[in-house]
Amino acid sequence: MAIELPDNLIALERSAWEEIQAGALTVETALAVREGVAAFVQQAAETDTPLSRLDVEMALKKMVRHPETAAA
Template structure:
């Protein structure tokens, strides 16, 4: 998979959602904000939103990889 540039605002949104999820407190608003930002970034970058989402989750959930 090609390297995908993940802007800081996406990392911040996903970090918030991931923290909420780990505490079993994920809100619809947090999840929707991440998905909307992923869709917008994917469209602007001309890549699949699935690739953006996978790269984003990897960056937030497994930063050491």
């Protein structure tokens, strides 16, 4: 099942990934991603499309860190 991730959540994860690669991930950035994922999962639950947090996080990381395989 492909998960339609919102652009703002993808941008947050990209920022976090850039900080991780630079060895400078901040608590604020990590928290922003966590809260974004939680809000997305909550919104999906409210529209009768339940998603697990883990599935969303895995799809998000795959899209940002391995875009060449994300479409597969």
